[in-house]
Amino acid sequence: MAEALLELDGVTVRRGMGxxxxxxxxxxxxxxxVILYGENGAGKSTVIETAARLxxxxxxxxxxxxxxxxxxxxxxxxxxxPFGLTLQSNCLVQxxxxxxxxxxxxxxxGKSFDSKPLLEDYKISNRRNDKIAHLSGGQxxxxxxxxxxxxxxxxxxxxxxxxxxxxxxxxxxSVEMLVSHLHMLRNLGHAxxxxxxxxxxxxxxxxxHDLSTAQSNRPENTDTWTVISKDKKYSLLNTKIGWKLNFxxxxxxxxxxxxxxxxxxxxxxxxxxxxxxxxxxILMGFTLAPAFTMGLIGDSVFxxxxxxxxxxxxxxxxxxxxxxxxxSALSGMIITAIAMQIFLQSVDLRIIIVxxxxxxxxxxxxxxxxxSTIRLARSNAVFIRLLTPILILPWGxxxxxxxxx
Amino acid sequence: xxVRAGEVVLGLGFIGLMITLFLAFNWAPSVxxxxxxxxxxxxxxxxxxxxxxxxFIAFAVLFVGSALWFFKRSPLGWKLHIxxxxxxxxxxxxxxxxxxxxxxxxxxxxxxxxxxRLNTFGLLTxxxxxxxxxxxxxxxxxxxxxxxxxxxxYGFVLVxxxxxxxxxxxxxxxxxxxxxxxxxxxxxxxxxVLMIGAISFTTLIVGHILTSMEITKFEQRLERLQxxxxxx
Numbered sequence: 001m002a003e004a005l006l007e008l009d010g011v012t013v014r015r016g017m018g019x020x021x022x023x024x025x026x027x028x029x030x031x032x033x034v035i036l037y038g039e040n041g042a043g044k045s046t047v048i049e050t051a052a053r054l055x056x057x058x059x060x061x062x063x064x065x066x067x068x069x070x071x072x073x074x075x076x077x078x079x080x081x082p083f084g085l086t087l088q089s090n091c092l093v094q095x096x097x098x099x100x101x102x103x104x105x106x107x108x109x110g111k112s113f114d115s116k117p118l119l120e121d122y123k124i125s126n127r128r129n130d131k132i133a134h135l136s137g138g139q140x141x142x143x144x145x146x147x148x149x150x151x152x153x154x155x156x157x158x159x160x161x162x163x164x165x166x167x168x169x170x171x172x173x174s175v176e177m178l179v180s181h182l183h184m185l186r187n188l189g190h191a192x193x194x195x196x197x198x199x200x201x202x203x204x205x206x207x208x209h210d211l212s213t214a215q216s217n218r219p220e221n222t223d224t225w226t227v228i229s230k231d232k233k234y235s236l237l238n239t240k241i242g243w244k245l246n247f248x249x250x251x252x253x254x255x256x257x258x259x260x261x262x263x264x265x266x267x268x269x270x271x272x273x274x275x276x277x278x279x280x281x282i283l284m285g286f287t288l289a290p291a292f293t294m295g296l297i298g299d300s301v302f303x304x305x306x307x308x309x310x311x312x313x314x315x316x317x318x319x320x321x322x323x324x325x326x327x328s329a330l331s332g333m334i335i336t337a338i339a340m341q342i343f344l345q346s347v348d349l350r351i352i353i354v355x356x357x358x359x360x361x362x363x364x365x366x367x368x369x370x371x372s373t374i375r376l377a378r379s380n381a382v383f384i385r386l387l388t389p390i391l392i393l394p395w396g397x398x399x400x401x402x403x404x405x
Numbered sequence: 406x407x408v409r410a411g412e413v414v415l416g417l418g419f420i421g422l423m424i425t426l427f428l429a430f431n432w433a434p435s436v437x438x439x440x441x442x443x444x445x446x447x448x449x450x451x452x453x454x455x456x457x458x459x460x461f462i463a464f465a466v467l468f469v470g471s472a473l474w475f476f477k478r479s480p481l482g483w484k485l486h487i488x489x490x491x492x493x494x495x496x497x498x499x500x501x502x503x504x505x506x507x508x509x510x511x512x513x514x515x516x517x518x519x520x521x522r523l524n525t526f527g528l529l530t531x532x533x534x535x536x537x538x539x540x541x542x543x544x545x546x547x548x549x550x551x552x553x554x555x556x557x558x559y560g561f562v563l564v565x566x567x568x569x570x571x572x573x574x575x576x577x578x579x580x581x582x583x584x585x586x587x588x589x590x591x592x593x594x595x596x597x598v599l600m601i602g603a604i605s606f607t608t609l610i611v612g613h614i615l616t617s618m619e620i621t622k623f624e625q626r627l628e629r630l631q632x633x634x635x636x637x
Contacts, residue, residue, distance in 0.1 A: 016546035017628075056551070372556070373539075376549055381542040386535040393524045400519070 002029040004066065005191035006051055006160045011060030012072070013046055020046045023060070024211070026193075030158040033182065033192040033219070035205040042211050044195035045088060048164045051193065052085050052316035056375070064160060078319055082109045084161035086148030088168070090140050091313035093304055094133035095249040098124065098143050101132065104241055105147050108317055111154040111229040118146060118153070118228075121177050141169040147313075149181060152190040154229035159190050167198040175200050184225035242301040242322035252300035252327055259297050260290035260335045264342065273343045284351075284403040285396075287339045291332040291355035292395050295362025296388055300324050302367050311374065323367070325360060332359025351402055358398065362391055411619055415612025421605025425451055425598065433598045446510035449503050455602035456499035457526065459610045463493035464529055464564050466614060467536075471557030474550055480625075483550055486557055488617035490536035492610050497530030525567040532560040545628065 006028040013021040020043040028034050036044040049055045050070075051062055059072035064079045092101060102115045119125035122142045124135075132140060145166045152159045167175050175198070182204040186192055194201060202208065208215045234240070246252050267286045276283055301324040305311035314321040336355025340347055369387055373379045429451035435444055467489030473482025504523070505515035517523055536553050543549040 014547040016544065016548075373552055376552055377544050377546070378542055382539040383535050383542065384539075386531045386538070387528070389524075389531060390528050392518050393521070396518045 002031055002189075003158065004029050005064065005158055006193065007061075007063040007066075008047070008051060009061045009063070011050055011062065012058040013043075013050055013055050014058055015046060015055070019058075021050065021211075026051075026209070028160070028191040028193055030189045030191055031186060032206045033186045033194065033204050034207045034209055034214075035202060036193065036195045036209050036211060037197060037202075038211040044211065045164050047211070048085075048162050048193065048195050049087065051160075052083075052087075052162055053079070054312055054316050076319060079317070081157075081159060082151045082155075082317065083159055084148040084151040084163075085313060085316050086145050086163045086166055087309060087312065088164045089309040089312075090144035091309045092132045092140060092144055092147075093245060093249075093310050094307060095131055095304070096245070097129050097131055098135075099128050100244070100248065101143060101147060102150060104244075105150045106154055106229070107232070107234045107237060107241075109151050109154050109229075110232065110234060112232040113150075113154050113229040118150075121181075122146065122174055138169045138171060138174075142174060145170070145178065149185065152185045152188070152192075153181075153225060154227065156188070156227045158188075161185065161190055161192045163192070163194045163196075165196055166194065167196055167201060179204055180221075180223070181225070183219060183221035184223050186219070187222060187224045188227075238318065238320050238322045239326055242324045243327060245301050245304050245322060246324050246327050249304055251304055252324060252331060255300055255303065256294045256297045256328075256331060257335070260294040260331075263293045264290045264335075264339055268342065273345070280403040281400060283343050285399045286343045287336065287351065288355055288358060288395070288399055288402065290335045290339050291358045292362060292391075294332055294335060295328065295359040296366060296391070297363075298366040298370060299328065299363050302370055306380070315374075325364065328363040329356040329360040332356040335359075348405070350405060354398060354402055358395065362395075365391055409616070409619060411612050411615030411617075413612070414608055415616055418605055418607075418609025418612050421601065421608055425455070425602040425605050428598045428601065432594070434594055442511050442513075446507055449507045451598050451602050453500055453503040453507065454599060455606040456496050456503060458603050459606035460493055460496035460500055460526075460529070461564060462607060462610055463489050463496055463614075464533075464561060465489075467493055467533070467557050468561035468564075471554035471561075475554040475558060483554075484618040484621045485614070486536075486550075486554055487540070487621050488614040490533050490540075490553075490557070491617055492613045494530065494533035494537050495613070496606065496610060497526070497533055501527055501530050522567055525563045529560060529563050529567065532556065532563070545625075 004027050006026070008024060008026045011021050011024045012019060013024075024043070024047070026034065026047065036047055038044055046055065050057060053062065053070045053076055056074065057070065057072045061071040062069050064083065065081055067080045068075065068077060069079050070076045096104075098119065099115060103112075106113055116125055116128065119128055124139050124142055127135060127139060132143060135143070145163065148161060148163050148166065152161045166178060170178065179200060182192060182194075182201070186204065186206070192204070194204070202217075203221075204219060205217045206219060208217055267289060271282075271286075273283060273286070301322050302311070305314060305321060311321055333352050333356035336358075337347060337352050339355075340351060366385075366388060369384045370379075373382045373384050376382055429448050433448065433451060435447075466485050470482045470485025470487075470489050473479040474486055475482075508517070509515040516527075536556060540549065540553055
């Protein structure tokens with residue numbers, strides 16, 4: 001008997017003020033393809049996003065490969081195996097290239113592969129090294145859909161693949177290619193769930209589900225996908241991906257560094273450090289202010305991932321999303337060393353380390369506040385930075401301590 | 406036009422505040438001119454202390470409301486959360502602003518970033534501001550209610566911290582007047598004006614909470630009617 005890869009058991013989910021899923025259950029076994037085709041607002045996307053651990057539940061349990069990954073008690077446990085996910089939003093970082101995006105997805109699966117043949121199938125191989133922002137809407141959708149299929153394509157072991165309206169924005173040739181790939185991945189033993197109204201995809205289904213009743217279907221296609229990957233070990237993946245995102249976009253230079261340099265320049269414009277030689281606390285405050293500012297601006301990678309729901313894609317895969325902690329600490333140390341030279345005319349390694357730690361911890365605190373509001377419909381409009389003054393008091397205490405060193 | 410209980414209580418509180426102000430400026434005795442840098446500005450204390458007292462009541466209401474919504478999904482809890490955050494913001498701003506005015510006159514600076522009580526109380530007020538502005542920026546739903554009630558629950562940790570800070574980490578800010586030690590307690594006419602102020606602010610805040618809950622009820626009813634018209 002085939003293994004149940006995905007189980008939603010008695011799931012109740014609210015969105016807005018309404019109950020979208022009420023005690024809903026669904027089991028998808030290895031080699032099955034379930035197509036959810038209910039009318040608009042029936043809850044198809046809610047099923048996909050709940051299965052991907054993105055929505056909190058009022059009750060019920062979601063299991064991947066027999067292990068609980070989230071439940072109505074608020075538990076959210078990393079999935080035991082990577083899975084494919086394509087949401088209605090493309091969830092792509094616009095400043096990445098297609099190749100970089102695919103390498104990130106493949107590295108999450110612990111594999112490496114050559115993406116060129118796949119891109120040729122979808123007629124975007126010439127765009128392989130172009131930034132996603134430069135692609136057309138249809139091309140972006142192809143990248144998003146392939147990001148959802150790749151975990152199945154690089155693994156001979158059964159995997160879960162969740163696709164929400166994958167056909168939307170694709171041309172006819174690409175939809176035909178998608179149907180063909182879905183048949184092959186299903187026949188390889190992967191469990192696929194698709195939310196769609198497109199009748200061209202219905203032929204892939206082993207089960208048609210309108211969220212109240214399920215009907216069995218028997219697909220005729222027996223082609224099987226040939227796995228195209230090699231095993232590869234990755235360590236500190238979220239740190240490395242965060243580092244790469246940061247360097248490919250230079251977002252920390254644009255946001256954190258610029259703010260810190262502006263603060264340093266402003267402080268220099270109001271006081272000449274040479275006239276303040278007896279004011280140790282003020283000079284130490286001036287020295288550590290740029291590092292603090294850098295942290296207050298927040299985690300630069302979080303800012304990149306907030307575009308087009310990219311952070312949701314990463315959150316579904318792992319509880320820790322890519323971050324720029326290492327870069328924050330390093331930048332804090334460098335800016336503090338520069339500020340020390342300017343305001344104190346000396347270099348003390350202890351103060352430089354403290355500067356790095358200030359940036360790191362402040363940035364972590366701001367990121368925590370931002371992550372706390374990620375569920376909101378308009379999380380960018382929520383005035384979360386009103387709470388950041390809580391960090392001024394500890395910063396002041398550190399300044400006092402450092403001035404006494 | 407029907408006059409509701411909340412509006413009556415609110416009105417009584419407002420009258421009480423006017424009486425407090427009158428007594429504070431015209432009747433309450435002056436403090437020892439040798440003990441303060443700016444003795445006359447000390448009269449703002451009859452406004453500042455009752456405002457802070459009322460803010461703590463509002464934050465307690467916010468906490469209870471947040472807990473009721475978060476753990477019980479109680480609509481009453483959400484109404485209390487809204488009322489508590491609005492009242493906490495109003496009274497918190499009154500306490501912070503009057504404190505800044507007094508601090509500028511007495512200490513020569515309106516704010517001390519190293520005083521725990523000032524900072525924790527200021528943060529509570531910012532939390533209330535965040536809850537009020539944040540809620541208005543979001544569509545109503547369980548997502549926003551859960552998120553904001555979580556912040557309401559976490560934020561309440563600052564209330565006991567602020568109270569403890571008045572006893573342990575007194576730097577510039579005077580110690581507690583209500584429930585404080587013998588040195589910091591007051592008596593006679595000053596205590597009477599302070600008590601009238603505290604009662605007035607408490608009445609005002611109760612009136613505000615009742616009125617706010619009534620308004621929230623109407624808003625929710627309007628939302629339901631809008632959805633019925635939309636055919637949802």
